[in-house]
Amino acid sequence: MAKPTYSTPLGMVDILPDETPIWRALEQMIHEEAAKFNFQEIRTPILEPTELIKRGVGQLTDIVTKEIFAFQKGDTHYVLRPELTAPVVRSYVQHHLDQRGGVQKLYYIGPMFRAERPQKGRQRQFHQFGLEVIGSADPIADIETIAFMMRIYERIGIKNFTLKLNSVGDPESRERYKQVLRDFLEPHRSELSELSQTRLDKNPMRILDSKEPEDQPFIEQAPVIQDYLNEDSALHFDQVCKGLTALGISFELDPYLVRGMDYYTRTAFELSSPDLGSQDALAGGGRYDLLVEEIGGNPTPAVGFAAGMERLLIACDELGISLTQDNTLDVYIVCLGDEARHWGLSHVAKLRAKGYSASMDYIGRSMKAQMKEANREQAKYTLIVGEQELENQVFVLRNMSESTEESGSFEELIHKLQS
RNA sequence: GAGCCCGUAGCUCAGUCGGUUAGAGCGCCAGGUUGUGGCCCUGGAGGCCGUGGGUUCAAUUCCCAUCGGGCUCCCCA
Numbered sequence: 001m002a003k004p005t006y007s008t009p010l011g012m013v014d015i016l017p018d019e020t021p022i023w024r025a026l027e028q029m030i031h032e033e034a035a036k037f038n039f040q041e042i043r044t045p046i047l048e049p050t051e052l053i054k055r056g057v058g059q060l061t062d063i064v065t066k067e068i069f070a071f072q073k074g075d076t077h078y079v080l081r082p083e084l085t086a087p088v089v090r091s092y093v094q095h096h097l098d099q100r101g102g103v104q105k106l107y108y109i110g111p112m113f114r115a116e117r118p119q120k121g122r123q124r125q126f127h128q129f130g131l132e133v134i135g136s137a138d139p140i141a142d143i144e145t146i147a148f149m150m151r152i153y154e155r156i157g158i159k160n161f162t163l164k165l166n167s168v169g170d171p172e173s174r175e176r177y178k179q180v181l182r183d184f185l186e187p188h189r190s191e192l193s194e195l196s197q198t199r200l201d202k203n204p205m206r207i208l209d210s211k212e213p214e215d216q217p218f219i220e221q222a223p224v225i226q227d228y229l230n231e232d233s234a235l236h237f238d239q240v241c242k243g244l245t246a247l248g249i250s251f252e253l254d255p256y257l258v259r260g261m262d263y264y265t266r267t268a269f270e271l272s273s274p275d276l277g278s279q280d281a282l283a284g285g286g287r288y289d290l291l292v293e294e295i296g297g298n299p300t301p302a303v304g305f306a307a308g309m310e311r312l313l314i315a316c317d318e319l320g321i322s323l324t325q326d327n328t329l330d331v332y333i334v335c336l337g338d339e340a341r342h343w344g345l346s347h348v349a350k351l352r353a354k355g356y357s358a359s360m361d362y363i364g365r366s367m368k369a370q371m372k373e374a375n376r377e378q379a380k381y382t383l384i385v386g387e388q389e390l391e392n393q394v395f396v397l398r399n400m401s402e403s404t405e406e407s408g409s410f411e412e413l414i415h416k417l418q419s
Numbered sequence: 420g421a422g423c424c425c426g427u428a429g430c431u432c433a434g435u436c437g438g439u440u441a442g443a444g445c446g447c448c449a450g451g452u453u454g455u456g457g458c459c460c461u462g463g464a465g466g467c468c469g470u471g472g473g474u475u476c477a478a479u480u481c482c483c484a485u486c487g488g489g490c491u492c493c494c495c496a
Contacts, residue, residue, distance in 0.1 A: 007487080062494050112496075119490060128496060211493080260495055281496055308496030336454060367454050375456040386454060400456070
């Protein structure tokens with residue numbers, strides 16, 4: 001604190017050894033569930049071309065206008081990725097994954113970066129997992145995407161949440177609706193919030209998402225997109241709703257749900273939790289049937305979601321859910337004297353070769369200190385080795401939780417470990 | 420981009436109406452138990468009281484600035 005020190009950049013944290021087991025448990029769970037759904041993992045670079053993110057996410061979005069970390073090397077402009085849908089689609093196009101036939105079912109886990117003011121549940125480097133189904137316009141793809149998302153929270157035991165669902169329409173429906181919405185709001189332009197006034201010209205649907213008090217009366221009376229969906233989009237949305245209901249996934253229809261990225265079409269959804277405080281979105285996603293083409297690929301329908309891992313862990317914390325079991329150290333070899341330490345060094349190796357975890361003192365401490373350490377590390381057993389034991393080749397195996405001891409040769413005691 | 424709150428030991432936090440060597444609990448180390456952990460007892464290490472400046476005989480305390488952290492608005496994971 002006093003001396004010159006270095007620390008993590010604003011809004012970024014170290015994940016210390018106390019925390020890493022929780023992260024690994026969560027990651028493992030995601031890998032397992034993805035395997036059950038037959039999704040394949042994709043890993044892409046942390047940096048992406050600025051232009052990709054601008055085109056993909058949208059020039060006017062908050063993410064692009066004020067939240068990206070951008071820098072330049074030579075003539076090339078890069079950003080730290082703020083989300084992964086556009087990069088995954090870039091990869092899909094770049095590597096011609098469409099030529100592999102069928103639908104690409106991809107999932108990812110990794111860090112994202114947004115240059116916002118940090119607060120609870122919001123960091124500048126945060127982690128998301130998510131998936132992208134590229135190449136299907138069928139409602140089944142939407143339903144499976146949501147089902148996967150819900151499965152993760154179900155498995156962890158988080159139940160206190162709301163799934164909000166909406167359709168933001170296909171381009172034709174949306175253009176029609178935007179016009180209707182503009183016509184409705186234009187007469188009240190001067191009464192709207194400043195932000196909403198600019199959005200009225202550029203992206204009127206985002207006004208529905210506004211939380212400014214002065215906007216609320218108009219939002220409540222505004223026409224609803226459901227009434228302007230064309231037959232295809234209405235049918236698609238209906239099938240998604242019915243499919244979710246058939247799977248026992250409950251949801252709320254929210255005609256005001258408009259997500260922050262420009263690429264969404266038709267299905268949009270968001271999962272929020274009252275256990276998170278102000279930043280209450282656990283996960284969100286939707287369909288993006290135009291993005292692949294926008295980024296340079298063939299017209300290809302797709303749907304996906306992303307979930308915040310820090311927020312998931314906050315929810316676990318609030319609910320008292322533990323993702324980890326106690327760590328397991330099988331044997332701590334307590335060594336008394338130099339000769340015993342040499343013996344210990346070769347025998348931790350033998351234990352590990354047999355598949356047990358084993359550790360010993362590295363700094364020549366007293367027996368008491370070694371026992372304390374074994375206790376702190378929650379060792380199941382200590383193996384006690386001193387001069388007598390070496391002479392007789394008879395060692396003491398102490399069961400730490402039961403405070404019982406047995407003696408025998410090293411081989412006999414290893415055999416005891418198995419029971 | 421805007422608002423509010425907070426910086427004292429590894430952690431959580433007392434304290435000083437300005438006045439000798441700045442405290443507690445937990446944690447860490449050691450001893451009590453010359454070869455046995457957790458419980459208990461005793462002792463120890465560990466602080467430029469975030470940083471810089473000002474006021475003062477004297478500042479960890481008061482004032483200003485600055486840096487760092489937290490929460491909130493906006494928006495999102």
